[in-house]
Amino acid sequence: MLNARNISFSYGNRPVLQNLSFSLEKGERLLLLGPSGQGKTTFLRLLCGLLKPQRGTIQRPSRLGVVFQEDRLLPTLTLEENLCLVSRTPALARQIGEELGLGEYFSHYPAALSGGQRRRGALGRALAFPCDALLMDEPFQGLDEKSRKKAAQCILKYQEGRALLVISHEPKDAERLKARPITLESLMI
Amino acid sequence: MTSTTWKAKSRLLRWGLIALFWLLLWQIGAWRLNQPLLLPSPLQVGRRLGELCLTHPFWQSIAFSLRRIVAGFLMGFFGAALLAVAGFFLPPLASLLAPPLTIIKSTPVASFIVLALLWLPSPWLSAFIAFLMVLPLCYENLLEGLKSADPLLLEMGKVYAFTPFQVFRYIYLPALVPYALAAVRTGLGFAWKAGIAGEVLAIPMGAMGTQLHTAKVTLETTDLFAWTAAIILLSLILEKGAVALVKCLSRRYTPPKKENTPC
Numbered sequence: 001m002l003n004a005r006n007i008s009f010s011y012g013n014r015p016v017l018q019n020l021s022f023s024l025e026k027g028e029r030l031l032l033l034g035p036s037g038q039g040k041t042t043f044l045r046l047l048c049g050l051l052k053p054q055r056g057t058i059q060r061p062s063r064l065g066v067v068f069q070e071d072r073l074l075p076t077l078t079l080e081e082n083l084c085l086v087s088r089t090p091a092l093a094r095q096i097g098e099e100l101g102l103g104e105y106f107s108h109y110p111a112a113l114s115g116g117q118r119r120r121g122a123l124g125r126a127l128a129f130p131c132d133a134l135l136m137d138e139p140f141q142g143l144d145e146k147s148r149k150k151a152a153q154c155i156l157k158y159q160e161g162r163a164l165l166v167i168s169h170e171p172k173d174a175e176r177l178k179a180r181p182i183t184l185e186s187l188m189i
Numbered sequence: 190m191t192s193t194t195w196k197a198k199s200r201l202l203r204w205g206l207i208a209l210f211w212l213l214l215w216q217i218g219a220w221r222l223n224q225p226l227l228l229p230s231p232l233q234v235g236r237r238l239g240e241l242c243l244t245h246p247f248w249q250s251i252a253f254s255l256r257r258i259v260a261g262f263l264m265g266f267f268g269a270a271l272l273a274v275a276g277f278f279l280p281p282l283a284s285l286l287a288p289p290l291t292i293i294k295s296t297p298v299a300s301f302i303v304l305a306l307l308w309l310p311s312p313w314l315s316a317f318i319a320f321l322m323v324l325p326l327c328y329e330n331l332l333e334g335l336k337s338a339d340p341l342l343l344e345m346g347k348v349y350a351f352t353p354f355q356v357f358r359y360i361y362l363p364a365l366v367p368y369a370l371a372a373v374r375t376g377l378g379f380a381w382k383a384g385i386a387g388e389v390l391a392i393p394m395g396a397m398g399t400q401l402h403t404a405k406v407t408l409e410t411t412d413l414f415a416w417t418a419a420i421i422l423l424s425l426i427l428e429k430g431a432v433a434l435v436k437c438l439s440r441r442y443t444p445p446k447k448e449n450t451p452c
Contacts, residue, residue, distance in 0.1 A: 048348055050344050066345075066349075068344075072341050072345040074360070075363065075445075076359065076442055076445075077359065085359075086349045109445045111444060129349060
């Protein structure tokens with residue numbers, strides 16, 4: 001479903017990823033662990049098609065639901081509108097929002113939300129997007145323990161049948177998401 | 190009384206006091222000079238403006254100039270918007286447009302007025318001059334606005350398969366609004382001043398600029414001041430009205446302030 005073969009990427013003369021191969025199948029859940037500055041976000045941007053590898057090839061499904069490192073909610077739309085805009089079924093988008101504990105903030109604009117609420121909004125948007133694979137860069141950033149648990153349950157519920165790759169530096173997330181932990185080193189040949 | 194009303198009232202009072210100070214200074218200067226031909230007093234000017242307001246030709250002149258200058262401004266603004274969008278998505282076109290627009294921007298308005306006197310019938314000269322003044326200014330502002338669109342949101346739109354309309358509506362348009370407001374505010378002032386200057390030179394029948402010219406020729410300094418006051422007042426009303434209209438139309442595309450929690 002999502003395949004990367006022998007990809008390499010460098011910023012100028014600084015190599016970030018070298019000879020990396022990766023594959024993610026339908027229904028599979030992977031947790032990419034590692035300290036910051038290692039190239040995890042660059043890897044996710046390569047998988048999304050926002051960066052092009054200097055070597056190697058990437059095969060991806062036409063639609064990917066992505067939680068970026070930043071929330072990237074549209075500032076002129078309310079939280080509800082942000083969720084519904086990308087979804088084909090607004091009722092589902094609202095249901096996901098409710099389950100993420102955002103129901104009472106639907107009419108709020110992103111500028112009026114807390115960091116954690118915006119993060120859950122970005123997560124809800126990705127889950128509501130009809131796609132074959134979900135890529136998430138630190139989806140629990142800024143969430144307290146209770147919200148993390150709720151968000152993880154929501155991911156497990158709505159990910160079903162879709163491929164999931166989560167980037168994190170928290171090994172505990174593997175247990176929360178019932179995901180197989182991997183590292184960038186393990187992907188490099 | 191809410192804090193907003195109180196703030197508005199105190200701001201109005203402050204501006205009133207400032208205006209009163211300068212009017213007083215003008216009145217004292219006129220008393221000391223005692224030559225209405227050189228400097229009429231604000232009371233004389235106010236009285237004359239009141240008299241003019243009661244005459245039919247005064248409103249006819251306003252309608253004549255307003256119609257043409259606003260038409261020139263609108264053509265300039267929408268022409269600039271079209272060129273800015275085209276230039277933004279086709280960078281070679283932007284490079285091609287840069288020299289003529291820079292020349293238009295740098296050429297003294299008097300040169301254009303003299304040229305336009307040769308090319309156009311005098312009644313429409315002010316519209317043409319307003320158009321020329323507004324076009325490069327609005328083009329630059331709107332192009333800058335398009336360039337200021339958040340690249341992170343553009344990436345998000347790409348990943349979430351936004352249609353070109355959605356990208357424009359949700360990402361480019363909100364970025365464009367503050368620049369469009371600045372363009373309207375500055376462009377309208379420019380168009381108004383340059384348009385009236387064009388009328389002073391072209392002397393079309395029944396224009397505000399022609400009234401200024403006549404007042405100068407007949408040494409009616411009080412009339413000159415009264416017409417100038419009318420031009421300033423109209424410019425202010427026009428600018429405030431246009432900005433309010435753009436703000437109203439673009440409210441849905443402007444990021445709300447933090448305190449505006451629910452929609």
